[in-house]
Amino acid sequence: MWIKALDKLLTRMKSCGFDFSRVKALSGSGQQHGSVFWRKGAAQTLRSLDPDLDLSQNLQDSFSVQDSPVWMDSSCRPQCDALERAAGGALTLAQITGSRAYERFTGNQICKVFQTRPEEFKLTERISLVSSFAASLFLGRFAPIDLSDGCGMNLLDLSQSDWSELCLNACAPGLRPLLAAPVPSSSVLGPVCSYLVTRFGFSERCSVVAFTGDNPASLAGMRLKPGDIAVSLGTSDTVFLWLQFPRPALEGHVFINPVDPQHHMALLCFKNGSLARERVRDESGGSWSHFSSALTDTPLGNHGNIGFYFDVLEILPAAVGVHRFDAHNNKVSSFPAHTEVRALVEGQFLSKRLHAEKLGYTIVPGTRVLATGGASSNPQILQVLSDVFNAPVYTIDSSNSTCLGSAYRALHGLLAESGVSFSDAVKKGSEPKLAATPDPEAKQVYDEMLKRFAQLEDRVLLESRPQD
Template identity: 75%
Template sequence: MAAAVHSPLYLGFDFSTQQLKVVAMDGNLNVVHQNNVQFDSELPEFRTQGGVHLHADRLTVSSPVLMWVKALDLLLDKMKRAGLDFSRVRALSGSGQQHGSVYWRRGASETLKQLDPDQNLYQLLQGSFSVSDSPVWMDSSSRQQCQDLQAAAGGALRLAEITGSRAYERFTGNQIAKVRQTRPEDYQDAERISLVSSFAASLFLGDYAAIDYSDGSGMNLLDIRTRNWSEICLEATSPHLDRLLGAPVPSESVLGPVSSYFVRRYGFCESCRVVAFTGDNPASLAGMRLQRGDIAVSLGTSDTVFLWIQQPRPALEGHIFCNPVDWKQYMALLCFKNGSLTRERIRNECAGASWENFSAALRDTPLGNNGNMGFYFDSMEITPPAVGVHRFDPDDNELSSLSPQVEVRALVEGQFLSRRLHAERLGYSIIPGTRVLATGGASSNKEILQVLSDVFNAPVYTIDLSNSACLGSAYRALHGLAAESGVSFCDVVKKAPDPQLVATPHPTAQEVYGRMLKRYARLEERVLQETRPRSMAATTDQL
């Protein structure tokens, strides 16, 4: 028992949109402490709604930087009152909501290095930010800057080839360009620009923390192949911007020891190391413990697909980031708006509002649905940008309706064919040993997961993703120390509970869905052509 009391701990923080969360993990990957601070309810003086300020133009969305600082004060005090022994912490890491930017005022670096442990961070950093409210991922007010960046790069696809994504309004480079153009005095007063992740790491480090490759990939500024800032993108955003950003680093980098402020105020060990923080999506990939060739599918209100890929093929849809647990590899992210709500609508209309009947329809219809196929975009889809319901018979004739059981299978097969098609377009390929990790509400339905397994011709496992970004950050803290000795991330997390196998592909699945995938791609292009005017407008709106 005495050994357990003094065994090492690893902390993982997540500075998310609505709250600040933390987990403490021991060396056996057991979570021994969890805590959080809810921004709206516990810090009401900042008057946020859902952790953000919604501005009058309905496009501008920001969050107060000092709210995040005060939340950290509050969280650490909660942990201390709960009896957490900070002297046991050997390393810490964290994540931040992707695409947010923090502007440190001139002189803030010296302030960080001389923090008085008798005062809290909120008091000490009052004057340290030239922009008090940070642009965050929900902001959509930088359309002009997106257009300028794409023009400078040689078009949207060329920009995607360089940075992993076409220009998006929420991406940090475009937000920086907007701040420089609309608030020149505040921009000139900044001596460093951080992401939310590297800002949080800076607090613990007592110095400006480097941006890691993975979160840096979500800025429209990093060349994802050279892993350096793109000169073309920097010049289009702001001259000499690299001086404000600092040099990016591999995601497993140990940045240095924790600041003496935390040693003296909270009792951290002087040898505790700060591992580079990353974005919440990359941290979630780490929390899911994806391996080479794996794909994770979150089946929620929106369906999100996380991919581990080796050779990226950037496109106008989706995002490619540097991999947070192996900097020589890549991860991709795809979001599909029409997920569980569409499945619920078809359940209500075709299965008597019963998931049992819905599942029976999937069991009672054959793989491939006798050639019947459907596209179900109740609202304007993100990937691809199309809208409407489109049904096709085996001869590619469009139909106005299908029988209820056939409609159920057409929906589920169509959704997963879409997930696979667009994953492969970004560079994903099924290899021996590929696993599909399923999470989210619909992952409790075994018949839905059987279709997922068949379409991808790979076994499907379920995984609990509660606090995945925090857990991934704690894993990364441990990996940061081990990586210095050449230990891989997969070796570090091998003690974690294994995902549960729930479905294996039918022997004929590869033959059936290999043909269907080609046909689906052809019909999707036809649907896009039919909805092109609306799709083009939506694409512009979603920049």
């Protein structure tokens, strides 16, 4: 399916008159945590692609596992448990690889294939991530996995920027040769293959820069800088962090930074985003104007009232239900409508700040919050975001941040060997727009409130756990 999609894309571009000869470099991204199992003999097939045939025709017999496991795979719990035991516990594994064991992570998928489909595993010549698989199609040979996307496998040792022997051995013996050595995300892997030159008119000098995962590519597209935080306010809310000194924990994910391998990025995901905001909007007046007025008419800190709004089981923390507390930490059944709105929005942003700080994020002078997603169009919501983080909030148009980030990374790849930084390589890109600045009283209010919020979150988590 993926190969046929690329066939169609390139064919349509050619028929529309796109001049491939003008492309100096290309990169790309793939959905994280997917895996592709190349069949023995695939390397030779890649080297000798027939330009008279589609890629899908050339490669139809090149895979030992026909249906690629992807991020929606939730069947690897036994393998996750075994990997955490082998590492000495979930926290130890997180400290090694940046994440505790997750079912969707590629190492656990590989382990399951090794254990349950041994004959297919024996026929495997190479295992790619979706990103390195796509890069291989442009290179005409197996592309290495980049360090950033490699962090989504539970196999990469962050401190060594290489595969962890402990994790490799726990997943499958002899796994290292099937993965080959990972490379920095800015690596130029080589020129495009002769197949693309002949069939589509690419220049022989067009460089292929390492492909990466969709989340790292999105960070590049948003042009985060050291100390920045990006908050995507959608159906689920996602937080991207640029970290210099991460603290991997049992929650969230830490990756090697795709634009600076000396630094890291972290990813936090919260399920209860816009849908929770829309529900409270409907119950508190029925319009965004009422919702916005409630935020304007209530004070910073909401008179000490704090709320947790988990309409569905949350990821961070793993809790469900609506939990309201007054200024004395007493649980209450309801808030007035205006108080409810502010409790929701403050609670969502306090949670993001709390869990970001747990991973090593620190607000410093010069910190920027980059906001995107549907709710970033609401000035009052952005004002609360700015106040809670005590930092200016900027808005960005990142509807195609993953694709844009891939293009930025291709440009950086051409310049990186000359010592040009990513930020200098993309400095001509459009700048984010200032949308909100923090209230002078915000720091004192929310620094104190965050301490209470952390204690109450622990209480909510305890109350949400099933009783024996």
